[in-house]
Structure formats: C-alpha cells, structure tokens
Amino acid sequence: MSDQPTSIAMATQHSASRCWVLLLAVCSLYVGLAAVSWPFRYFTLLRIYVQTFLIGIPMILSAGAIAGGILTDMMAPLRGTLRILRNGGLQTAAIVLGYLLFLTAFTTFKIAIPEIVPFYADPLLASIDRTIFGADAWFFSHLMVNRPMLLFLAFQYEVTWKVMWFAMFVFVGLWSDRKRGARYLLAHALMLIICGTVLATALSSVGPIFYDRIYGGDRFADLAATMRSLGDATDTWQTSNYLFLAYRSGQLYLGSGISAMPSIHVAVAALNAFFLASFNRWLGIIAWGFFAAIAFMSVETGWHYVSDGVLSFIVVSAIWYGTGKVSETWG
Secondary structure, three states: OOOHHHHHHHHHHHHHHHHHHHHHHHHHHHHHHHHHHOHHHHHHHHHHHHHHHOOHHHHHHHHHHHHHHHHHOOOOHHHHHHHHHHHHHHHHHHHHHHHHHHHHHHHHHHHHHHHHOOOOOHHHHHHHHHHHHOOOHHHHHHHOOOHHHHHHHHHHHHHHHHHHHHHHHHHHHHOOOHHHHHHHHHHHHHHHHHHHHHHHHHOOOOOHHHHHHHHOOOOOHHHHHHHHHOHHHOOHHHHHHHHHHHHHHOOOOOOOOOOOOOOHHHHHHHHHHHHHHOOOHHHHHHHHHHHHHHHHHHHHOOOOOHHHHHHHHHHHHHHHHHHHHHHHHOO
C-alpha cells in the first residue's frame, strides 16, 4: 500500500512528460515550417521581437515571481519568491523563449495570408452580420455604451488582454502542476495554429475596419468616421493605420499582418476563461465576464464581425475538450 502514492506520482509525471513532448513536437513543426518557408521574414521578425521584449520579459518574470512569493508565503515573501524561481525559473524562461519563437512564426504566417489566399471573405461575412441584425453589428454596439464605459472596455481590450496573454505563460511556467500546465500550452499552440493560421488563411478576411481600404468603396465609411471621432477613447484607428501601412509597404513591423476571421482576441480570452474556470467558480465568473467584454469590443471597434468571435469560441471549445481527453488518456 505504501508504494501506491509513489506509483500514482510516477504515472502522473510520465503523463505530463508525454504532453510536453507532444507540445514540443507541434511547436517545433510550426516554427520550422515558418522559418524554412520565409527565412528572411522569420529571422527579421525574430530580431524585432527579441529587441522589443529584451527588457519587458525579465520584468514580467520578476513580477510574476514576486506576486507568487507574496501569495505563497506572506510572512516571508522574499523566501517564497526565491523558492518559486528556484523551482520554476528555468522552466518559465524556456517557455517564454519558446513563446517568442512561436509568436514570430505566427506573425510570419499572418503576414503571408494574402499571398497564399487573397482577401475575399469580407463581403460574405459583412452580409451575414447585416442579415442577422438588420444592420452592421458595430452600429448597435455603439448604442449600448457611453463614453466612460467605452474607456473602461477599451482598456480591457487593448491593455488588460495583452497583460493576461503574457501573464498566463509566466504563471504556467512557475506552476508546479506540470501536466495541467502542458495541457494549457498545447491548447494555446493549437488555438493559434488552427484559428490564427489554418482558418485565417482559408477564410482570408480583413474585418470592417479595413474593408473600404482593401476592397474599395464606402461600405464602412460610417464606422471609420465614428472610430476617428473617438480620438483617445480607443487606439483602434491609429493601430489600423499602422497595420495598413505595414501591409501596403511590405515592411516588417512588430505585430504586423492583417487577419479578421477567426478572432484571436476572442480565442485567447475564451481559452483563458476555460483554464481559469477549472480552478474555482469565482475565477471562472471573472474570466468569462472578461471574455464577454473582449467579444463585445471586438465588434464595437470594427476589428471583427460577430461570426469571427463565434467561430473562435467553437474552435477553442473543441480544442479545450480535445486536449482534456488527451491529458486524461495519458493520465
């Protein structure tokens, strides 16, 4: 009987190892394909990402370790921080480094989307929104919020979402549950590959904010005028100009590439909501509330059609369920 806990621990560790091997294989294949297909683009973007995050990454890692130290050992937070760094510091650094390589591949593929499949899907996606709602969905969303609420929601979409995206990798790196951490990272990798590369290429589209600039005409002229008039309420119009300039010039910029369907903003928020809800009810409520805010703002800002977020949610749900089955089977 005394050997049973040891056997269970060994089985769990073996299962986690297999999940990590699968994760490494998937990510290596994805990164390798991007680097081989567009070597100049990939390595130029990698240099840009490394230079950009050279200072930010140590700061994020330190903040995560300090926060964990405070939560785990309030009487001696420094001791708790050092313990966390000792136990998970190397793994976290490896995850963040791997994430930079993966994110570079993601951007490389995203820039290549119109080269592989020219933008075509927007007229259909815009028509679906108008058929369902009787008008463009962004118009109704603007009627639902006042300026103070818009400022709050825009901050969640433009700032909090990015912080959460990076913070989750730090948390998983420092987390002692290797098996569940591997499941989250595998789900995240599959989400970016399936939603951000495979489906984004098959359903090549730009979103309402770019519609007139890519296809011509004034189909979304009212949206453009509205977003310009908001000024400092959101940075949507300025960011869209930045991305459009990168697209037209062919220059490689941080985060460049245009793609709307499916929505990565919504996909990441949905995955994090599934993950955090697996801890406890209250975290789940907060995370799903955040997901709702991101889904709403993806339409309100004109970055996405409603169908972009719907497809993202469906795909992420399937990925989370599938990775759970894999984890259980290997458990």
